[in-house]
Structures are given as C-alpha cells and as structure tokens.
Amino acid sequence: MLIDSHCHLDCLDLPALGMDMDAVLAVAREQGVGRMLCVSISLETFPRVLALAQHYPQVLASVGVHPNEQEGRDPSVEELLALADDENIVAIGETGLDYFRSEGDLGWKQDRFRRHIEAARRAGLPLIIHTRDAFEDTLRILEEEAGGRVGGVMHCFTGNWAMAQAFLAQGFYISFSGIVTFKSARDLQEAAARIPEDRLLIETNSPYLTPVPYRGKANQPAYVRHVAEQIAALRSVSLEHIAAVSSANFSRLFGLSG
Numbered sequence: 052m053l054i055d056s057h058c059h060l061d062c063l064d065l066p067a068l069g070m071d072m073d074a075v076l077a078v079a080r081e082q083g084v085g086r087m088l089c090v091s092i093s094l095e096t097f098p099r100v101l102a103l104a105q106h107y108p109q110v111l112a113s114v115g116v117h118p119n120e121q122e123g124r125d126p127s128v129e130e131l132l133a134l135a136d137d138e139n140i141v142a143i144g145e146t147g148l149d150y151f152r153s154e155g156d157l158g159w160k161q162d163r164f165r166r167h168i169e170a171a172r173r174a175g176l177p178l179i180i181h182t183r184d185a186f187e188d189t190l191r192i193l194e195e196e197a198g199g200r201v202g203g204v205m206h207c208f209t210g211n212w213a214m215a216q217a218f219l220a221q222g223f224y225i226s227f228s229g230i231v232t233f234k235s236a237r238d239l240q241e242a243a244a245r246i247p248e249d250r251l252l253i254e255t256n257s258p259y260l261t262p263v264p265y266r267g268k269a270n271q272p273a274y275v276r277h278v279a280e281q282i283a284a285l286r287s288v289s290l291e292h293i294a295a296v297s298s299a300n301f302s303r304l305f306g307l308s309g
Contacts, residue, residue, distance in 0.1 A: 081273070087109065211239070224250045
C-alpha cells in the first residue's frame with residue numbers, strides 16, 4: 052500500500068481533473084494509494100479539511116495555518132488545541148517558515164511557528180513543517196522550542212543532504228514530493244538516495260508540484276506512485292519496498308495501526 056503523506060484535497064480543482072471527490076479517491080485506490088493525509092493551511096478552510104476526514108475513512112487530517120497565510124485568522128495555541136481535539140486530527144500543521152519573496156519584519160511568521168510548536172507539544176501530536184529559504188531559522192526555532200520532543204515531518208523537502216541530516220538529528224522524518232522526479236533536482240535526489248529508510252515519507256502536495264510524467268497538469272493523490280517509483284530507482288530497490296517502508300513510517304509517526 053502507498054500513502055500520500057501530504058495533500059490538499061480541499062484545494063483540488065475537481066472540474067479540471069474531470070472528477071468528483073469520490074472518483075479522485077477511487078483512482079488513487081486503483082494506483083495502490085490506501086491512505087492520505089489532508090493538510091490544513093488556514094482556519095477558514097479547516098472545516099472542509101475535517102469534513103473530508105470525517106466522511107472518508109482513508110483520509111486523515113491536520114490542523115494549522117500555513118506560514119504564508121495572511122488573509123485569515125492567526126491561531127492561538129488554545130484554538131489549535133481545541134481544533135486538534137478530534138479523532139481524525141493526527142498532526143499540527145502545516146506550519147514553519149517561508150521567506151521566499153518575503154520582505155520587511157518577518158517576526159510574525161516566527162511567532163506563529165512557535166505557537167504551532169507549543170500546541171504540538173501540549174497536544175502530543177507531530178508537526179508538519181514547511182520551510183523555504185529559511186533553513187537556519189527553522190532549525191534554530193525547532194531547537195529553541197524543543198520541537199524535537201514531538202518530532203514530525205519536513206514536508207516537501209527541497210534541501211540537500213547536509214540540510215536533511217540537520218533535521219534528521221532533530222528527530223524529524225523527511226518527505227519527498229514530485230520535485231524529486233524533476234531532472235534538475237540533483238541535490239534533492241542525492242538526499243532521497245541517502246535518507247535512512249526508517250525516516251522516509253512520500254507525498255504529492257497535490258494539487259501542486261505534479262510529478263513527471265504529468266508535470267504541468269493538475270496533481271492528485273494517485274500520482275504519489277510516481278514519487279515512490281523515482282525514489283525506488285534512486286535507491287535501487289523495488290517499488291513495493293518503498294511502499295512498505297514509507298507506509299510503516301507514516302503509521303509510526305502518526306500513531307496509527309495497520
């Protein structure tokens with residue numbers, strides 16, 4: 052079984068895919084994808100994320116506000132804890148730091164990140180972390196806030212092997228998206244080849260970052276198979292092996308059975 056460890060089902064452009072949600076999940080099942088984690092990016096859209104997890108048994112959910120989100124409400128620790136008190140919520144996030152094309156005082160991003168880490172510690176849930184052009188501050192804040200105490204996953208990892216080692220030392224898993232299938236992603240491919248197999252996860256981040264051979268088209272959970280195939284090739288193992296170890300890692304990280 053394959054598991055898409057990070058997707059945004061609530062953001063899928065279903066008309067562009069020519070499917071409804073039932074069909075999207077059926078196609079994923081046909082490709083061997085038995086579970087997926089639908090990740091929250093704002094408080095305003097969180098009810099849709101939770102509703103999907105409540106309706107579909109193969110869908111799990113998280114609660115959090117993306118580091119680039121500015122239009123909606125900024126959550127308090129208490130609000131995150133209240134929303135996380137649901138059996139379908141298995142993680143806090145998506146959180147982290149993103150400095151790409153960011154200007155001015157970015158302290159608000161760091162404050163939000165710290166609140167998510169505190170909520171994860173108090174809830175006993177792992178973190179889903181997004182980091183872009185902010186490696187040093189992300190690592191520093193994780194260390195200052197004892198993020199390693201709860202652990203989690205560096206989602207859609209885009210760094211090199213040295214960066215991966217730093218997050219591994221903090222106790223985090225590393226998740227690879229469709230970017231690992233891009234010919235230009237050589238540093239990332241090296242990291243994917245070297246990550247200890249008990250810390251490896253795969254994802255689509257759909258509807259974004261569609262893997263080869265569908266690059267340029269809308270992404271969907273079924274395409275996590277292509278991420279797994281690429282990583283299997285990089286590591287000279289079978290697709291079935293990557294499916295087995297990444298699924299076991301997912302279940303262990305998020306405290307699931309089966």
